[in-house]
Amino acid sequence: MSEKYFVYDVGSTYSKLSAFNFAGESWEFCGRSQYETTLDDITRGLAEARSDLDRKYPHASSTPSKSWVLASSSAAGGLRMVAMGYMPTVTAKAAKEVAMNAGARVLEVVSHDEPLEYRLEVLREIRPDIILLAGGTDGGDGDSLLENAAVIARAGLKAQIILAGNVVAQPQAAELLRAHGLNCTRVGNVMPTIHELRVGPAREAIHKEFIRQITLAPGLAELTALVDGGQVIPTPAAILMSAELMALGTHEQKGVGGVLIVDLGGATTDVHSVIPELNDLRSEERGLVINNDKQAVFRTVEGNLGLRVSASGIVEAVGAQGLLAWRNKLIGAQSTGSASREEIERLAFYVSALEKDAAHLADGAWEEEIDAALAAAALETALKRHSGYWLTQYNPILGLPPGSPVGRDLRSVKWVVGVGGFFASRPEAEGLGLLRDVLQNRGYFLFPQEPKFRLDYDYILYSVGLLGKIHPNQTLNFVKQYLKMEE
Numbered sequence: 001m002s003e004k005y006f007v008y009d010v011g012s013t014y015s016k017l018s019a020f021n022f023a024g025e026s027w028e029f030c031g032r033s034q035y036e037t038t039l040d041d042i043t044r045g046l047a048e049a050r051s052d053l054d055r056k057y058p059h060a061s062s063t064p065s066k067s068w069v070l071a072s073s074s075a076a077g078g079l080r081m082v083a084m085g086y087m088p089t090v091t092a093k094a095a096k097e098v099a100m101n102a103g104a105r106v107l108e109v110v111s112h113d114e115p116l117e118y119r120l121e122v123l124r125e126i127r128p129d130i131i132l133l134a135g136g137t138d139g140g141d142g143d144s145l146l147e148n149a150a151v152i153a154r155a156g157l158k159a160q161i162i163l164a165g166n167v168v169a170q171p172q173a174a175e176l177l178r179a180h181g182l183n184c185t186r187v188g189n190v191m192p193t194i195h196e197l198r199v200g201p202a203r204e205a206i207h208k209e210f211i212r213q214i215t216l217a218p219g220l221a222e223l224t225a226l227v228d229g230g231q232v233i234p235t236p237a238a239i240l241m242s243a244e245l246m247a248l249g250t251h252e253q254k255g256v257g258g259v260l261i262v263d264l265g266g267a268t269t270d271v272h273s274v275i276p277e278l279n280d281l282r283s284e285e286r287g288l289v290i291n292n293d294k295q296a297v298f299r300t301v302e303g304n305l306g307l308r309v310s311a312s313g314i315v316e317a318v319g320a321q322g323l324l325a326w327r328n329k330l331i332g333a334q335s336t337g338s339a340s341r342e343e344i345e346r347l348a349f350y351v352s353a354l355e356k357d358a359a360h361l362a363d364g365a366w367e368e369e370i371d372a373a374l375a376a377a378a379l380e381t382a383l384k385r386h387s388g389y390w391l392t393q394y395n396p397i398l399g400l401p402p403g404s405p406v407g408r409d410l411r412s413v414k415w416v417v418g419v420g421g422f423f424a425s426r427p428e429a430e431g432l433g434l435l436r437d438v439l440q441n442r443g444y445f446l447f448p449q450e451p452k453f454r455l456d457y458d459y460i461l462y463s464v465g466l467l468g469k470i471h472p473n474q475t476l477n478f479v480k481q482y483l484k485m486e487e
Contacts, residue, residue: 031057
């Protein structure tokens with residue numbers, strides 16, 4: 001019996017649709033299409049994407065014995081989230097990591113160390129959709145959870161609260177919040193012991209809240225009605241799930257080893273890394289305090305680095321001269337020193353135009369070159385923020401000498417995968433060359449040493465994350481073949 005799966009991804013600019021056939025215990029990729037997202041009536045964009053698929057790949061829409069619809073979305077911009085915890089280096093940091101791995105936009109991390117009035121001001125200013133309230137190990141501190149619950153109650157918000165702290169203190173905190181008319185969901189502690197980080201229950205709660213809130217966003221309720229089971233996953237979470245599947249494998253078969261996925265979008269640049277051997281570390285090797293750099297799965301989001309909506313953030317990060325230097329390097333032009341005022345003004349005008357028109361397609365060679373330079377600069381900056389580095393001088397706080405590695409060590413990563421419209425729209429050789437150029441510019445950062453580079457040329461890794469929840473072994477086999485990871 002064959003089954004057809006139609007997998008949508010609704011972005012802020014484009015709605016994508018990929019079709020797969022499942023028969024004989026294996027996946028067949030049937031085709032992909034896209035259409036501009038129509039947020040005023042999302043069904044129109046989805047219908048156009050389906051019509052485009054029917055025209056391009058008639059066999060992709062042939063009716064099998066059974067068909068299913070799955071979806072991810074980033075069209076609502078992601079949940080606005082505040083993470084609250086006890087110590088900034090412990091549970092507050094753990095809470096942020098849970099939120100990031102679930103695909104939320106973490107706008108602030110608040111710890112117990114900060115003044116009560118400051119915490120209250122943050123909540124009232126941001127007005128988050130969701131608050132992840134952590135704090136205290138099980139059997140440890142409980143006062144911070146109760147104090148932060150009281151701050152939330154005072155803020156007068158309508159946010160959904162996810163209680164993910166000390167399980168002993170959770171009932172009292174939940175009672176306080178509900179007495180003030182706030183909805184809260186209790187899940188397992190994100191950090192039950194000082195050495196352990198458990199993201200699963202809290203991440204699932206964030207996904208459920210995403211589904212609930214997406215039905216309230218204009219035009220997006222129709223998406224959940226279209227999807228079997230009504231479950232729409234945040235796109236960054238779907239990409240991260242694909243990385244976990246590839247790197248860690250399943251119960252029946254091994255993964256491919258360390259994976260680094262760089263997802264270059266119009267608004268953000270996301271970096272996902274999964275390093276399986278970190279799962280085997282003993283507690284003493286992880287350190288006395290939980291450290292996200294030592295977790296197998298890690299994700300960072302750079303909200304000011306995007307090729308369209310936040311293009312000016314890239315220029316601010318590397319400077320106009322740095323951006324134009326990337327352009328010269330990519331086209332093989334010799335450096336002529338500082339760029340002229342005219343070049344800088346032309347760049348500023350183009351970047352401003354990109355932010356006003358996110359759907360703009362490069363027109364002419366110069367714009368193509370600037371787009372490539374923006375991509376290279378965004379990737380380099382995001383990777384350096386994600387990666388660890390070698391100390392260049394003695395660090396008195398850590399007590400480490402020069403030459404010591406600090407932060408997330410990516411040197412053992414075997415596979416680097418480029419994702420995003422930029423890679424999907426360019427010749428494969430150009431995309432692979434860009435990744436190599438960026439990672440060769442390592443300086444003192446702990447970048448992968450000898451990775452193999454691959455591109456998600458058909459832009460379907462979001463589908464891999466979703467399909468992997470249904471048929472994990474077959475999906476792992478499929479993605480290894482698709483990205484040629486079996487050689």
